[in-house]
Amino acid sequence: MKAAIQRVNASSETNSGKVQQLQTVRFQPIRAQGRKLALAYLGLWGIVCDQVGGLYQSSEKLLNDAVERGERMEEALYATLAEWSRCITKQQAPFHEQVEADFRRSARLANEAGQDFEAQLERQVERALTRLGIPTRERLAKLNQEIERLNAILDEKLAQKEVVHA
Numbered sequence: 001m002k003a004a005i006q007r008v009n010a011s012s013e014t015n016s017g018k019v020q021q022l023q024t025v026r027f028q029p030i031r032a033q034g035r036k037l038a039l040a041y042l043g044l045w046g047i048v049c050d051q052v053g054g055l056y057q058s059s060e061k062l063l064n065d066a067v068e069r070g071e072r073m074e075e076a077l078y079a080t081l082a083e084w085s086r087c088i089t090k091q092q093a094p095f096h097e098q099v100e101a102d103f104r105r106s107a108r109l110a111n112e113a114g115q116d117f118e119a120q121l122e123r124q125v126e127r128a129l130t131r132l133g134i135p136t137r138e139r140l141a142k143l144n145q146e147i148e149r150l151n152a153i154l155d156e157k158l159a160q161k162e163v164v165h166a
Contacts, residue, residue, distance in 0.1 A: 048132075048134060052129060052132075052134055055125065056125060059125055062121075063121060066117070070110060074107065074110075077107075081099065081100070081103055085100075
C-alpha cells in the first residue's frame with residue numbers, strides 16, 4: 001500500500017490554523033476507528049458479563065428447583081410417617097421410635113447434602129469463570145475501586161486546569 005506524502009513548506013506565510021485544521025481532518029478517520037475498537041472491546045465485556053450472569057442465574061434456578069423438590073418430598077415423607085405411626089400398635093412402639101430416629105437422621109443428612117451441593121455448585125461456577133478468564137467478584141470490586149480512584153485523580157487534575165485557566 002502506497003501512501004501519498006505531501007511536503008509542507010514552512011515559510012513565514014504558513015497559516016498555523018490551516019495546518020491544524022488539515023491535521024484534524026486527516027486524523028478524524030483514525031479517531032473514529034479507535035473509538036469503534038474501544039466500543040467493541042467494551043461491548044464484548046458486556047456480553048461476557050451477561051453470559052456469566054445468565055449462567056449464575058440458571059445455576060441458582062437449578063438449586064432452587066432442587067430445594068423445592070426436596071421440600072415436597074419431605075412433606076410427603078412426613079405424611080407417610082404420620083400415617084404409619086397411626087397404624088403402629090403398642091407392641092411395635094420400639095420400631096416406630098427407630099423409624100422416626102432414622103427419618104430425622106435422613107432429613108439431617110439430606111439438608112447437609114443440599115448445603116454441600118450448593119457449595120460444590122459455587123466452586124464449579126468459579127472454576128468455569130476462571131477457565132474462561134473472567135475475573136472473580138473480588139477482582140471486579142478491586143477494578144471498580146481502581147477506576148473510582150483514577151476518576152477522582154482525573155477530576156482533581158481537571159479542576160486544577162480550570163483554576164489555572166480562570
